[in-house]
Amino acid sequence: MNKTITIDQIKAAAEEAYQLYRNNTAGKNADYIPYLANIDKNLFGISICLLDGRTIEFGDTQYKFGIESVSKVHTAILVIRQSGTDELLNKIGADATGLPFNSIFAILLEKDHPSTPLVNAGAITACSMIQPVGDADKKWEAIVSNITELCGSAPQLIDELYQSESATNFNNRSISWLLKNYNRMYDDPDKSLDLYTRQCSLGITAQQLAICGATIANKGLNPVSKLQVFDAGASSKITSLIATVGFYEHTGDWLYTSGIPAKTGVGGGVMGTLPGLFGIAAFAPPIDDAGNSVKAQLAIKYIMNKLELSVFSGDKVTITG
Numbered sequence: 001m002n003k004t005i006t007i008d009q010i011k012a013a014a015e016e017a018y019q020l021y022r023n024n025t026a027g028k029n030a031d032y033i034p035y036l037a038n039i040d041k042n043l044f045g046i047s048i049c050l051l052d053g054r055t056i057e058f059g060d061t062q063y064k065f066g067i068e069s070v071s072k073v074h075t076a077i078l079v080i081r082q083s084g085t086d087e088l089l090n091k092i093g094a095d096a097t098g099l100p101f102n103s104i105f106a107i108l109l110e111k112d113h114p115s116t117p118l119v120n121a122g123a124i125t126a127c128s129m130i131q132p133v134g135d136a137d138k139k140w141e142a143i144v145s146n147i148t149e150l151c152g153s154a155p156q157l158i159d160e161l162y163q164s165e166s167a168t169n170f171n172n173r174s175i176s177w178l179l180k181n182y183n184r185m186y187d188d189p190d191k192s193l194d195l196y197t198r199q200c201s202l203g204i205t206a207q208q209l210a211i212c213g214a215t216i217a218n219k220g221l222n223p224v225s226k227l228q229v230f231d232a233g234a235s236s237k238i239t240s241l242i243a244t245v246g247f248y249e250h251t252g253d254w255l256y257t258s259g260i261p262a263k264t265g266v267g268g269g270v271m272g273t274l275p276g277l278f279g280i281a282a283f284a285p286p287i288d289d290a291g292n293s294v295k296a297q298l299a300i301k302y303i304m305n306k307l308e309l310s311v312f313s314g315d316k317v318t319i320t321g
């Protein structure tokens with residue numbers, strides 16, 4: 001079916017979502033990383049980036065929060081940029097684990113590959129694959145510059161978050177060495193984990209994530225900077241990864257109820273990408289038991305349902321105005 005929606009309708013839906021959920025107090029800040037426990041729990045922002053580069057903003061969309069697991073998408077893209085979509089599939093995989101993001105059990109179950117770059121195990125393997133292998137400083141530069149290109153502006157390391165997470169990431173240390181045991185680390189395990197921890201500690205805004213979501217929705221062309229960040233052909237692969245496991249063990253429920261592939265982080269961010277239409281991000285620190293922001297989920301779901309959009313609808317949608 002052909003369908004037209006106006007920018008005013010999108011703005012109205014986003015504003016309604018913002019007003020509806022701004023005083024919602026469900027969920028709890030992540031507290032297994034001490035820094036995150038102390039972030040103002042009332043922060044809330046919604047940002048949408050259209051494919052002509054215009055953005056729609058409500059609330060705290062310029063606040064820099066910890067990107068956390070949303071960064072797994074960026075670094076999966078970097079692996080694809082450097083090594084191609086086949087190498088990502090062969091060395092990491094593109095399967096849902098159906099288990100929590102930091103599951104060790106998932107690694108034991110799938111011994112031949114870490115399943116997906118969008119859970120901790122696969123993301124640490126992804127960091128080990130970043131080139132040039134053996135040069136942590138250059139790898140870090142590549143990770144940051146890739147995020148900068150995808151988001152249209154640079155992220156900023158939140159040093160306190162990095163220290164806080166480095167001092168408490170015992171589970172991830174086990175994951176890193178377990179991967180080494182199964183020959184799924186392609187660089188030093190401790191250095192690869194450190195890169196992963198640092199990328200998770202980057203401060204990012206909802207607006208920057210909306211622009212990244214729009215870049216993915218726009219076949220790799222950043223609609224704000226106009227830079228072709230990755231090959232157009234990789235876009236559907238990246239979206240498939242996000243759709244498959246973006247909400248970990250709740251991914252099916254998420255897709256069923258929201259209709260948009262999206263990736264979450266325990267810092268409270270959610271980044272969605274609707275192919276050919278827009279990128280959307282919402283941020284609010286309190287998360288549910290799977291580590292997904294409660295208010296960000298409610299807001300994005302509301303907007304998608306209000307506009308009657310879904311990646312599965314088959315509708316040919318045009319945005320006007």
Ligand SMILES: NC(=O)CC[C@H](N)C(=O)O
Pocket residue numbers: 068069070101102120165172197200264265266267291
């Ligand atoms: N789901 C997340 O955002 C988790 C990211 C966090 N850095 C961790 O490894 O535990």
